Amino acid sequence: VxxxxxxxxxxxxxxxxxxxxxxxxxxxxxxxxxxxxxxxxxxxxxxxxxxxxxxxxxxxxxxxxxxxxxxxxxxxxxxxxxxxxxxxxxxxxxxxxxxxxxxxxxxxxxxxxxxxxxxxxxxxxxxxxxxxxxxxxxxxxxxxxxxxxxxxxxxxxxxxxxxxxxxxxxxxxxxxxNLLPSDIKMHAKYDLKGSSFRRKASKAERQKASPTFKDLDFAEHHPNGIFLETDKYNALMRTIQRDCMVLESFQIMDYSLLVGIHNLDLAAKEKREERILNARAKLQRKESAAQGPSSLNPDDDAPEADQNQLHTVASYASIPGTSAGTGGAALNRTRSMNRQRLVAHSTALESITADMDMPLEEDEDVPSGGIPARSENDERLILYIGIIDILQSYRLEKKLEHTFKSILYNGDTVSVCRPSFYAKRFQDAMAKQVFKKTPTFPLKHSPSKR
Ligand code: ATP
Ligand code: CA
Ligand code: CA
CATH class of the missing domain: 3.30.800.10 (Phosphatidylinositol Phosphate Kinase II Beta)
Structure with a gap:
């Protein structure tokens, strides 16, 4: 307030x-x-x-x-x-x-x-x-x-x-x-309960710079779900099942799966665009310095001239150290190293890969710790996930709310309901609607034809 x-x-x-x-x-x-x-x-x-x-x-x-x-x-x-x-x-x-x-x-x-x-x-x-x-x-x-x-x-x-x-x-x-490292851009964030009742981000939330969307928004943005390789899908589902069993045993409900999505392809595109913009700005500064203070506004350039400029900047941007993002990248690397050192067993990937000995992919541009996935358009995604908000127990206070709400609405869609029902619906939604199994990634999939 x-x-x-x-x-x-x-x-x-x-x-x-x-x-x-x-x-x-x-x-x-x-x-x-x-x-x-x-x-x-x-x-x-x-x-x-x-x-x-x-x-x-x-x-x-x-x-x-x-x-x-x-x-x-x-x-x-x-x-x-x-x-x-x-x-x-x-x-x-x-x-x-x-x-x-x-x-x-x-x-x-x-x-x-x-x-x-x-x-x-x-x-x-x-x-x-x-x-x-x-x-x-x-x-x-x-x-x-x-x-x-x-x-x-x-x-x-x-x-x-x-x-x-x-x-x-x-x-x-x-x-x-903290589940969502702030040095990694989340292109979307979802708070998922497996319920559809009123599970849409408010208008105020949607207008934020980095909104947290909900189940109905997810269904709209990813009607076919998000694709995981078979072993990761199985590991994730096993982990969710075990966790839900624990939550149910404490009669906990109303928890969510928080999903942060970093889109590698979008990030690469954004990086390219940023470099081009930076290089263009640099060029313009050079040009206006050469032409003196009375030069024309470069925004008035013809599209053709723009094209030429793009060519020049492309080679410009490939020179190491010319991109404005270099310092940031170095900082990110130190931060993510620090992260690895500090919180063992704590990244999303480590949280689900209990019995798998998977070599971690050491790619400069791929942030570590997230779970690799694909969108239905075959974009490469990195997921940051965890279960949150688990301190509400049905035993303590939800009984009243349930009877009241179930009179008003159809019990199946009310997000406040018995813990076992809650856990089952949660798992079902994650296993069937949110995440989908896909063969290993090099094989292209075409979900629209399925
Ligand atoms: P409500 O009870 O109304 O659902 P709340 O105040 O109990 O809300 P949470 O549901 O715990 O809050 O979290 C609200 C939002 O805060 C989440 O949707 C998520 O965006 C963010 N958040 C919560 N916990 C974490 C976490 N561990 N790491 C990163 N973000 C988090
Ligand atoms: Ca919550
Ligand atoms: Ca809460």
Missing amino acids: AEGGEVTYKKIQSKQIMGSIQLGIQHTVGSLASKPKRDLLMNDFWEMETISFPPDGSSITPAHHYSDFRFKVYAPIAFRYFRDLFGIAPDDFLMSMCASPLRELSNPGASGSIFYLTDDDEFIIKTVQKKECEFLQKLLPGYYMNLSQNPRTLLPKFFGLYCFHYNSKNVRLVAMN
Whole structure:
């Protein structure tokens, strides 16, 4: 909610929330370092620790220029264990969380949650409701059991649960993996539930620079689905099935599959166009410098002249170092290397390829970590996916809503319904409508003739 230009949550300035939670996380990770690693015990899941942060500082906390606050850390030892399981070293977690200011994301959800992204793109911090926070606490032992049996999962990876107390208000926050690296352009994003009821992005959402579309939009954009090679398709479906079984056992529903699509062919085209534009701009600058300040506007050039220019720039652009994107590419490479180092088993591809020993394709222009796929027009796609928003349990609150909505609408299409029905519909939609199996990619397919 914006108030006089300031973003607020529960009437607390976002800046205050972001700065305070960084102080809190810094303190908890620091104090954990003095506690030696040990096996996880059952009571570690229920433990919590609250620290006061007076602005003038204390014997254990630094002075700061935010308002007086308290910071509660849920299950610190358990989450340390999870972070360790995911290959996140304490120093790396600290650096990602605290070394640079967090960025706020605009949330397409209806819940009013706020999302913060760490500067290095690794983690997302989401504000959650009290009910969701309590549910995650109860979920932790089962979540732990599932992870130790099956670390390859598309379920959210939870790295911390916190509560920020300020001015008799509580802001509960969960730290998770970020599924969509912001250095890789997502040409489309979908939040899919396998339901059709009201599953269309709002007009306001569609007008955003990078909207999150929903099931009905997907069906419109990809009427024949997205094609995966057989082994990847099978691996993805197996992972979704196992994850849905876990979710169903906790009576969780209303979750989504978040799908970010990077279109390699579109990206290559955009890159070419950008180079041409850059080179053209350079040429124009040169020309106008040569002709002096009184030169004609180059926009008035005849189309023929334009063609000639394009030829010149094509060779121009192929000279290494002339493209304006070079610096960015170098940065991207460092970032993606950092990503590989930090979050092991965490890319979409790794999440589904449990028992496959697939060599990772080392192509300069192909971003790593995503799942290779094809559109029905045979465009090369890279998918970034994960299951999100899993903290709503039917057991806790959905019973009422179900009876109410099922009176109003046909139960089959209402997105709030019994967890087993939800899981089945979700899996069916992913296996039949969203993803399709295709023979190995070199074989061209013509889905329109199928
Ligand atoms: P609602 O309950 O109204 O559905 P919410 O506030 O609980 O919404 P989510 O459903 O968790 O929010 O997420 C909303 C959107 O935020 C997603 O559609 C997605 O675009 C983005 N998002 C959520 N989690 C992640 C994540 N881990 N990585 C990247 N983007 C995410
Ligand atoms: Ca959601
Ligand atoms: Ca939600």
